[in-house]
Amino acid sequence: MTSQEIKSNILTTTVESAINWSRKNSLWPMPFGTACCGIEMMAALAARTDIARFGAEAIRFSPRQSDLLLVAGRITIKMMPVLTRIYEQMPEPKWVISMGACASSGGVFDTYSVIQGVDQFIPVDVYVPGCPPRPEGVLDGLMKLQDLVERERLSDYSVSTPV
């Protein structure tokens, strides 16, 4: 084998890059749809939009098997503990997409019973604007999340030993 053949047949990378590449292309969403945004979320998951192209078609309804929480719709004060519990049951690493105005800010429901943004209780990585966002907007948010996952450092998840 010539040196040119060797060069064209060897791929070098880092463990971090390989792990991030596999994570970003195999996100397992946990859908949490509560209102009209939930309908658009279903459309985003259906064949026309084909979220499988982004490796995120393995929808799980068990938080323990998911790494992407997709919050779609308004969240009431009574519902927030449920959402928080689901988030806490998801194993690390995990990410959150807030889909639509209601999930991100309460939207037009500026009332005592509606959470004015789920990021007051759980960390949100990507916000998808709209009322409701179109399925293409959800895909755009997913691609933005993939960019974030690609740039993550494994050290962000390391557990430091107390001295």
Ligand code: SF4
């Ligand atoms: S953002 Fe609009 S479409 Fe989405 S849940 Fe709120 S009112 Fe419904």
